[in-house]
Amino acid sequence: MALTRTELWHRAQKVIPGGVNSPVRAMRGVGLDEPFFVKRGDGATLETADGRTLLDWVQSWGPLIFGHADPETVEAVREAALDGTSFGAPTEREVELAQELVDAVPSVELVRLVSSGTEAAMSAVRLARGFTHRDRVIKFAGCYHGHADGFLVSAGSGLATLGIPASPGVPSGVTNDTIVCEYNDVESVAAAVAEYGEGLAAIIVEPIAGNMGCVPPAPGFLEALRLLCDASGALLIFDEVISGFRVARGGAQERLGVTPDLTVLGKIVGGGLPLAAFGGRADVMRVLAPSGSVYQAGTLSGNPIATAAGLSVLRRLRDDDVYAELERRSARLADGLAPFGRVQRVGAMLTLFAGRDEPVERFTELDTDRYGELFRGLLERDIYIAPSQYECLFPSLAHGDDEIDATIAAVSALFEDGNG
Ligand SMILES: *Cc1c(COP(=O)(O)O)cnc(C)c1O
Numbered sequence: 001m002a003l004t005r006t007e008l009w010h011r012a013q014k015v016i017p018g019g020v021n022s023p024v025r026a027m028r029g030v031g032l033d034e035p036f037f038v039k040r041g042d043g044a045t046l047e048t049a050d051g052r053t054l055l056d057w058v059q060s061w062g063p064l065i066f067g068h069a070d071p072e073t074v075e076a077v078r079e080a081a082l083d084g085t086s087f088g089a090p091t092e093r094e095v096e097l098a099q100e101l102v103d104a105v106p107s108v109e110l111v112r113l114v115s116s117g118t119e120a121a122m123s124a125v126r127l128a129r130g131f132t133h134r135d136r137v138i139k140f141a142g143c144y145h146g147h148a149d150g151f152l153v154s155a156g157s158g159l160a161t162l163g164i165p166a167s168p169g170v171p172s173g174v175t176n177d178t179i180v181c182e183y184n185d186v187e188s189v190a191a192a193v194a195e196y197g198e199g200l201a202a203i204i205v206e207p208i209a210g211n212m213g214c215v216p217p218a219p220g221f222l223e224a225l226r227l228l229c230d231a232s233g234a235l236l237i238f239d240e241v242i243s244g245f246r247v248a249r250g251g252a253q254e255r256l257g258v259t260p261d262l263t264v265l266g267k268i269v270g271g272g273l274p275l276a277a278f279g280g281r282a283d284v285m286r287v288l289a290p291s292g293s294v295y296q297a298g299t300l301s302g303n304p305i306a307t308a309a310g311l312s313v314l315r316r317l318r319d320d321d322v323y324a325e326l327e328r329r330s331a332r333l334a335d336g337l338a339p340f341g342r343v344q345r346v347g348a349m350l351t352l353f354a355g356r357d358e359p360v361e362r363f364t365e366l367d368t369d370r371y372g373e374l375f376r377g378l379l380e381r382d383i384y385i386a387p388s389q390y391e392c393l394f395p396s397l398a399h400g401d402d403e404i405d406a407t408i409a410a411v412s413a414l415f416e417d418g419n420g
Pocket of ligand 1: 115116117118119121144145146147206210211239240241242266267276
């Protein structure tokens with residue numbers, strides 16, 4: 001007999017730290033003692049180990065633009081696996097996937113494949129440092145670029161200060177070179193560039209932030225970063241791990257018309273398998289080994305199964321109708337949720353800031369108790385939203401009008417009950 005959810009959870013905690021392989025999965029941020037375990041997925045829904053069917057707005061945190069167990073992706077994976085699961089030698093599909101990324105993303109002339117967004121962001125920064133022969137990097141409070149040491153920083157006090165480690169185990173020697181600025185605050189960046197510009201290798205930013213809730217860039221913000229980089233000789237890096245192939249085929253840079261020097265991609269590009277990428281200007285990318293001297297490598301990079309899944313998805317995203325449809329569905333969801341708080345949306349990434357009126361323009365302490373109540377109320381109604389107020393909902397092509405309207409109705413019912 002299969003284990004119950006509680007039995008699974010007890011066993012998990014005995015063999016895995018905190019019972020999970022990534023902290024947010026424990027669902028503590030929304031007040032749960034015990035997460036659900038997934039048995040399988042199908043389109044917009046998940047089936048849990050205890051036999052429930054949930055409408056899923058998380059979609060593995062963004063990768064699944066065609067929903068769970070998308071038949072074309074599954075078939076591509078199955079066919080690829082029959083020919084071998086890893087070679088550590090060049091394959092045709094890697095070249096095809098690289099071509100797909102170069103064709104789609106405006107800034108990308110050359111691209112390298114890796115296995116996670118963390119790895120891609122970490123490698124892009126190393127490359128920027130190697131190319132510029134400088135060490136310092138500006139990042140923004142509330143933007144997430146994976147868990148490499150140099151990104152795990154909190155802002156020090158003051159406008160333009162050096163970062164301090166945000167986690168034990170991160171040496172201050174590493175975060176000393178990371179400067180934390182406020183999102184959408186050009187003045188804080190200008191001050192940091194004035195102070196550290198000569199040693200500045202890069203400014204890295206989520207061009208549409210998705211990790212402090214969905215926070216769009218203010219008009220002129222990305223353009224100002226572009227100018228500050230050009231003036232100081234630093235590289236502009238867009239982390240499009242969420243926005244890439246989601247807000248447009250060419251990501252935020254296509255949609256908003258600002259071109260970075262380097263771009264970090266992940267999530268959708270792997271079609272739900274472990275694959276990510278970083279790419280950009282050819283003169284910069286050529287500095288990578290073996291054509292250049294900046295070292296970067298990976299046993300499973302360009303893995304044949306992951307590239308098969310990625311290609312299956314990205315080829316279908318050449319169709320503009322896909323984005324028109326994602327836009328329509330996401331707008332329907334956003335409009336329906338608007339009475340219950342502040343909704344911020346760009347394309348198919350959106351956040352309901354429950355019970356809030358004011359816009360969220362930069363990293364802000366949010367009402368997580370209120371969101372936790374909403375999360376638990378929806379889960380009781382078999383609807384699974386992100387288990388954190390600081391995340392997005394990810395509409396996919398598997399979410400039809402019925403799923404959207406059912407979600408709006410459930411939120412509405414909860415607010416009428418006073419639970420929202
Ligand atoms: C998810 C995410 C990452 C990290 O990707 P992983 O594959 O989880 O390592 C980096 N940047 C952004 C913007 C992300 O949302």
